Amino acid sequence: MSSRSRILRLSRYKNAALRLKSLNFLKVFSDNLADATGVTASQVRKDFSLFGISGNRRGGYQIDELLTQLNKVLGKDKLQKFIVVGVGNMGRGMINYPGFIKSEIKIVAGFDIDPSKYNRKADAPVFPMDELTAFVKTNEVEFGIIAVPDFAAQEVFERLIQAGIKGVLNFAPIRLKSDNTDIVVHNLNLETEIENLIYFVNTKVNPAE
Amino acid sequence: MSSRSRILRLSRYKNAALRLKSLNFLKVFSDNLADATGVTASQVRKDFSLFGISGNRRGGYQIDELLTQLNKVLGKDKLQKFIVVGVGNMGRGMINYPGFIKSEIKIVAGFDIDPSKYNRKADAPVFPMDELTAFVKTNEVEFGIIAVPDFAAQEVFERLIQAGIKGVLNFAPIRLKSDNTDIVVHNLNLETEIENLIYFVNTKVNPAE
DNA sequence: CAAAATTTGTGAATAAAATCACGTTTTCAA
DNA sequence: TTGAAAACGTGATTTTATTCACAAATTTTG
Structure with missing residues (x-):
C-alpha cells in the first residue's frame, strides 16, 4: 500500500507532464518533474x-x-462520476470547476434541500435530496462531495453510504463516522488549511509544499 | 521546526476541543481528541x-x-486579514465561508478584473485589481488567496508579493515561482485531491485521513 | 565504432514520524 | 491518609519516508 502523499505527488507529476506536453515536449527527465513540483529527482x-x-x-x-x-x-483511464451534495458557493464551485473539463472527472448532478437551487435542465442538474439514492443507483455514481454545513454532514454521509457511494470528499469540518469500512473518506478543511498557512508565516518557515 | 502535518493535526485538535466545549465539557483527555480526529492518543x-x-x-x-x-x-490569538483574488465560485465560497465567522480569520476584500463583480458596499467589498496594492498596504493585509484560472495565477502572485503579502493560499493548479524566500505559499489543488480519493477507492484502502 | 556523457533504477543509508511502554503525577474513595 | 486507578510526559523503539550513490543502460560525439 502506498501513502497518501505519494499519490498526491503522482498527481502533480501528471499535471507537470501535461503542461510540458502542451509545450510540445516529447520526453521529460526526472529532473524536470522535480523542478516543476518542488521535490528531488530521486x-x-x-x-x-x-x-x-x-x-x-x-x-x-x-x-x-x-x-x-x-x-x-x-x-x-475511465470516467469517474461524482455528485455534489450542498449547492452553496463551495458546491457550485466544484460543479463549475474548470479543471475537470478535460479530465475524466465528471460532476453529474448536485443535490440540495433548498428548492430555489433545483434545476433539472442544467448541464449538471440540481435535484432535491430525496432523489439522491435513486439517482446514484440509476447512474452508477461512485463518488460524492459533501459541501453542506457541519451539522448536516453526518446525515448526508449516511445517505451517501446507503446509496452505495464508494468515496467521499468531505468539506465539512467534522470527522464523519461509519462502521462501513468499504467507504473511503477524505477530508478537506479550509479553515485548517488557512491556519496552517498562518502558522508557517508566523514562524517564517516555508515547509515542503 | 515542525512539519506541516503536525500543524494540521493541531488544528484538528483545536476543532475537536471546540466541539467538546460546546457540549459543556470542561476537560478533555488525549484519548478523546484521538477518537475525534482519528489518530492515536500517544x-x-x-x-x-x-x-x-x-x-x-x-x-x-x-x-x-x-x-x-x-x-x-x-x-x-489575533485577527488575521485575508484578501481573495478572483471572485468566481471558489473565491466567493471563501468570502462567504461560514467557518471563518467565529474565528480570527477575516476576509477583508475581494479583487477581480471583471467589473460586474465590483461591489464597494458589501461587507467584504470587491474592487478592481489595480486597487490591490494600495488596499493591502493601507489595511496591512498579510494573507492572500489566489482563486483565479491557472494562466493568471503567476501574475497575480507577483502582484501579491509586490504589495507585501506574506502568505498565499493558491487554488490554481500550478507551482508559483518566486525568488522571494520570505513569502510562504501553500497549494490546494482540487483535482489532485479528487484523484487521490479515486486512487484509494480503486485500491480499496483507506489511508490515514 | 569506441569512448564519453548522461540519466535511469534501486538497494543501502539516513532521516523523520509514529508508536510503545513505563515512570510520574494526580485524583478519588474508603 | 493511604492505596489503587487513571492519565500524562517522554525516552526508546519501530516504522515509514527520503535521500544517497553507483551500476547499468542509452545516447551522443568525434
Whole structure:
C-alpha cells in the first residue's frame, strides 16, 4: 500500500507532464518533474519505480507513455462520476470547476434541500435530496462531495453510504463516522488549511509544499 | 521546526476541543481528541509535548486553557486579514465561508478584473485589481488567496508579493515561482485531491485521513 | 565504432514520524 | 491518609519516508 502523499505527488507529476506536453515536449527527465513540483529527482524516480513506471536510461520518459501510466494508476483511464451534495458557493464551485473539463472527472448532478437551487435542465442538474439514492443507483455514481454545513454532514454521509457511494470528499469540518469500512473518506478543511498557512508565516518557515 | 502535518493535526485538535466545549465539557483527555480526529492518543500527547502544551496527569487538559494554547501556536490569538483574488465560485465560497465567522480569520476584500463583480458596499467589498496594492498596504493585509484560472495565477502572485503579502493560499493548479524566500505559499489543488480519493477507492484502502 | 556523457533504477543509508511502554503525577474513595 | 486507578510526559523503539550513490543502460560525439 502506498501513502497518501505519494499519490498526491503522482498527481502533480501528471499535471507537470501535461503542461510540458502542451509545450510540445516529447520526453521529460526526472529532473524536470522535480523542478516543476518542488521535490528531488530521486524522489520522482523512486515514486515511479514503486508503481512500475519506467523510462529509458539516458533518454528520460516519453511523455505520452508516462501520462498513460500515471492516468492508469490514478484511475483516470475511465470516467469517474461524482455528485455534489450542498449547492452553496463551495458546491457550485466544484460543479463549475474548470479543471475537470478535460479530465475524466465528471460532476453529474448536485443535490440540495433548498428548492430555489433545483434545476433539472442544467448541464449538471440540481435535484432535491430525496432523489439522491435513486439517482446514484440509476447512474452508477461512485463518488460524492459533501459541501453542506457541519451539522448536516453526518446525515448526508449516511445517505451517501446507503446509496452505495464508494468515496467521499468531505468539506465539512467534522470527522464523519461509519462502521462501513468499504467507504473511503477524505477530508478537506479550509479553515485548517488557512491556519496552517498562518502558522508557517508566523514562524517564517516555508515547509515542503 | 515542525512539519506541516503536525500543524494540521493541531488544528484538528483545536476543532475537536471546540466541539467538546460546546457540549459543556470542561476537560478533555488525549484519548478523546484521538477518537475525534482519528489518530492515536500517544500522537496527541507527543504533538502537545513538542509545543510545550501540558495537562494534568490523571486530569487531562482543561479545555479553555488548551484552546488558548492551541490558538496561540496557530496564530489565532489575533485577527488575521485575508484578501481573495478572483471572485468566481471558489473565491466567493471563501468570502462567504461560514467557518471563518467565529474565528480570527477575516476576509477583508475581494479583487477581480471583471467589473460586474465590483461591489464597494458589501461587507467584504470587491474592487478592481489595480486597487490591490494600495488596499493591502493601507489595511496591512498579510494573507492572500489566489482563486483565479491557472494562466493568471503567476501574475497575480507577483502582484501579491509586490504589495507585501506574506502568505498565499493558491487554488490554481500550478507551482508559483518566486525568488522571494520570505513569502510562504501553500497549494490546494482540487483535482489532485479528487484523484487521490479515486486512487484509494480503486485500491480499496483507506489511508490515514 | 569506441569512448564519453548522461540519466535511469534501486538497494543501502539516513532521516523523520509514529508508536510503545513505563515512570510520574494526580485524583478519588474508603 | 493511604492505596489503587487513571492519565500524562517522554525516552526508546519501530516504522515509514527520503535521500544517497553507483551500476547499468542509452545516447551522443568525434
